[in-house]
Amino acid sequence: MKNILLIEDEDNLNRGISLKLQKEGYTVFSAASVAEGLSLFQTNTIDLVICDIGLPDGSGLDLCSSIRQKSDVLFLFLTALDTEIDMITGYEMGADDYVTKPFSMSVLISKISAMLKRTEKTTSNVVKTGELILYINEKRVVKDNDVISITPTDWKLLMAFIEHPHHILSRKQLLESLWDVNTDYVDENAVAVNIRRLREKIEPDPSNPVYIKNVRGLGYVWEMGCERQ
Known part of the structure; x- marks a missing residue:
């Protein structure tokens, strides 16, 4: 939709x-x-x-x-x-x-x-964002020429962000991207936990992220531009 x-x-x-x-x-x-x-x-x-x-x-x-x-x-x-x-x-x-x-x-x-x-x-299969290259059809992420091991949840989070770079996504929106259930019954802390895990895999310094930024009181935003190859 x-x-x-x-x-x-x-x-x-x-x-x-x-x-x-x-x-x-x-x-x-x-x-x-x-x-x-x-x-x-x-x-x-x-x-x-x-x-x-x-x-x-x-x-x-x-x-x-x-x-x-x-x-x-x-x-x-x-x-x-x-x-x-x-x-x-x-x-x-x-x-x-x-x-x-x-x-x-x-x-x-x-x-x-x-x-x-x-x-x-015209949507391309390959997206470059910062130092990451995402191969959409293969659900594969490459960082500095190395393939990153990611889970299905990692991939859902990445897709939610790179499809809308620079957009603030609320925790509820991200929950809906991760689980096809009534999000009223899912702990919003699950978003923070999964984002922390993803940051550990993609960020040069997870404690000072350059890809996924917190927006206090609103949610998260993907700071890097995304270029279809």
Whole structure:
């Protein structure tokens, strides 16, 4: 299931798009401002951002530029602006595509579906992050030309992080990645224990981690960029 962040300050449009996306099987995080959208982006795992350009507390263009500095998440603009210069500016800021208002919901859904499918098809089997190389299909991790011995739990943790580098993942999100059970009955300390074990295998200095950082009160974040090879 893909997670979509919708940032649109027009209430009726926001509600309409959210309901339609949910019916299509997407999880939707809804915001009406730059500040609210950025907060949701930083605290949730997002696969696609849909953003209006004109927002009450700033420009969606600036928000896109800010997000692009940390993430390669898909970014789709909703805008009433359809001049060539506006389109060029959007792409220069890092947008992947745009839809001009007014638009039909079917067109929007088709475009979203196509964008997400394209990324799935082009996903590489090899990811380089810092001094680590991950071979996804083989579930193999290499550090300094040596293969690291990892457990299935280690691998699940790694996948949760490298699929969303620079995103803060809460303990609950990580629990859900590790165990396919009701996480209300799993001790959250299990996350800390497994992260400590993983750090001992991948970090140059586990006591001063450079890959997995704690974010006090919120969870953990993968600090290194991830590059598909």
